[in-house]
Amino acid sequence: MIQKILVFGLLAFMISCAPKSSKENNPLAEISDPEVMKYAIAGKTLYENHCANCHQSNGEGLGNLIPPLKDADYFKESIHRSVRIMKFGQKGEIQVNGKTFNQDMPANPRLTPLDIAQISTYLYNIWGLSEGKITSSDVENYLKNSPEN
Numbered sequence: 001m002i003q004k005i006l007v008f009g010l011l012a013f014m015i016s017c018a019p020k021s022s023k024e025n026n027p028l029a030e031i032s033d034p035e036v037m038k039y040a041i042a043g044k045t046l047y048e049n050h051c052a053n054c055h056q057s058n059g060e061g062l063g064n065l066i067p068p069l070k071d072a073d074y075f076k077e078s079i080h081r082s083v084r085i086m087k088f089g090q091k092g093e094i095q096v097n098g099k100t101f102n103q104d105m106p107a108n109p110r111l112t113p114l115d116i117a118q119i120s121t122y123l124y125n126i127w128g129l130s131e132g133k134i135t136s137s138d139v140e141n142y143l144k145n146s147p148e149n
Contacts, residue, residue: 027126036125036133043122046115050108051086059127065103067096070127079124079134083142086116113139 028044031037048057055061059070069075074096075082089107093100111119113136120139124131 028122030128030130031125033132036121039118039121039133040125041122043118043120046111046119047122050111050115051119054105059123064099064101067094067099067101069123072096075123076129079120079131080142080145082123083116083120083134083139086119087111087143112136113143 028037028040031040054066055069056066059068061068067074074094085105086108090105093102095101117134117136117139120134121131123129124134
């Protein structure tokens with residue numbers, strides 16, 4: 001009887017310590033298209049260098065200060081708007097998943113259309129999203145048609 005309890009306990013311990021699925025550890029595992037993957041790999045690095053400090057590596061934001069990107073209605077609603085915000089920043093109140101945020105996001109004028117395309121491709125193809133490759137031409141069109149420009 002004690003052996004069964006020990007075996008069961010050991011098995012339960014091993015299961016609880018098992019590594020999480022590859023999708024949880026590596027959001028890039030969700031991407032199967034090689035062209036999208038190429039952009040997304042570069043985009044992940046750019047995101048980590050330019051965005052993750054505030055929005056966090058997991059996209060969950062910073063409490064009541066910085067809105068999440070992961071599972072965020074505001075983010076999912078418009079790639080055009082997200083691209084413009086990455087480049088030009090944003091001021092004023094926004095509603096994300098029913099919660100109000102009013103922290104300015106600074107502009108990133110050094111990000112090129114290719115940088116923004118790669119970040120966008122990464123973000124819009126993880127966390128259950130599958131928008132495909134967002135090109136620098138797409139980004140240039142979004143920025144050209146921006147009211148901030």
